[in-house]
Amino acid sequence: MKLFRVGERKIINILEEYFNPCSNVDTGIGDDAAVLKINKRLIVASSDMVREKTHVPREMSPWQVGWYSVNASLSDIASMGALPSGILLSLGLREDMRVEDLREFASGIKEACRYHNTCVIGGDTKAHSELTVVVTALGEADRVMRRDSARIGDLICVTGKIGEAAAGFYCLVNKLDIPEKEYLLKAAFEPIARVREGNIIAEYSKCCMDISDGLAFSLYEIAEKSNSGFEVFEKKVPRSRGVKKVSHLVDIPEREIIFHKGGDFELLFTIDKGDFEPLRKALSESVEITHIGYITGAGRKLITEDGGEVELPGRGYESFT
Missing domain, CATH: 3.30.1330.10 (PurM-like, N-terminal domain)
Structure with a gap:
């Protein structure tokens, strides 16, 4: 083979x-x-x-x-x-x-x-x-965060906006000329690793992963390594107006861009509910964090924009395929 x-x-x-x-x-x-x-x-x-x-x-x-x-x-x-x-x-x-x-x-x-x-x-x-x-x-x-340390009941959170790098590449491939193109291409070509933010998050969280291979893939990795499940709300995933516009112009579902295409150097992490607000304040001058779901006992559940429930596929970027 x-x-x-x-x-x-x-x-x-x-x-x-x-x-x-x-x-x-x-x-x-x-x-x-x-x-x-x-x-x-x-x-x-x-x-x-x-x-x-x-x-x-x-x-x-x-x-x-x-x-x-x-x-x-x-x-x-x-x-x-x-x-x-x-x-x-x-x-x-x-x-x-x-x-x-x-x-x-x-x-x-x-x-x-x-x-x-x-x-x-x-x-x-x-x-x-x-x-x-x-x-x-x-x-x-002094301490590290790992993929296997999520706990049932933890909040699932992300830093920044999701999908901008992928949207930038779609602008390039499809030769889109839109006002948002400049910052979307910057997200794709000049990403910034969340080094300072990760160091602060580690004071509150035990579980984290970067999402460069895609948000869905990273959710699966944390769930599998932590022997747990997740419930994520599509409506809560933060994205910019440019991502929405590109999705419409190239006829690619927004869900595909924000969950499966990857390229964002943002962080996905889990945290106790009581620590969310203190961490948000600690990062307020650097980046916005968003609560997008919960760690559960089992399942890979996505609550869709219209309130339905589906299983989120674990697709993401993978070399050799």
Whole structure:
């Protein structure tokens, strides 16, 4: 059987059969990042790959590729509640890449590191047939949030607006010329990992995940890892007017965009009801958080806009498929 028939999740499961956890591993394969316990400190590490063929549209500038690559990896650090300590940068570069483009690309990496108060501490560089960027982010934390720590009765919450990155790509592919295009493309090409926000959320929550692979997929991951279910209200999922407009113009259901398309570097987390308001105030100057549902004992329930009940499919972005 070929890999394209099994998909990324199954490939990870196969590889996991061969890798026994180390004695100093607090959290291993299967979460947003790995966590090592060293001298009573938690060291968080995550690696993310960006490929030209799959992640980089022609319209994306070298600066944006650099910025995006760093934020993609730091988003996994953010979802654990850690603050970054440094990044390792491994590059596969085309031999015909212009030096000017390399400098612009490096500038995007530098600006992303500066924004998140971190730096490049090393890496590797090789010639390659396409631009390939692997960022390994390292961070530290006093406590971490995990996908398996949701509790029945917890509120399900998200940061920011959902669906803007996907809507931005729809604008690009369909050549839409609408007033909202600029901020939607910025969401797609220049996302910002919720690093500071994740660190604050970790003071109130034990369970979190980034939703870059799609909100529905992330809901399923938390439910499966936490041995629970969920009930989510479609009407409560925060989205901008631009997402609604793009949905109408390209004739793609809004539900498809906000639940299944991914690309948003927002955080999905669960929290005790009594902690929601204190956390909302703690984040008030940074980002809005929205309560969209509840952790339940079983099921994958979506309460639709019209009040109906359906099972939410767990579809999201998956490499190899």
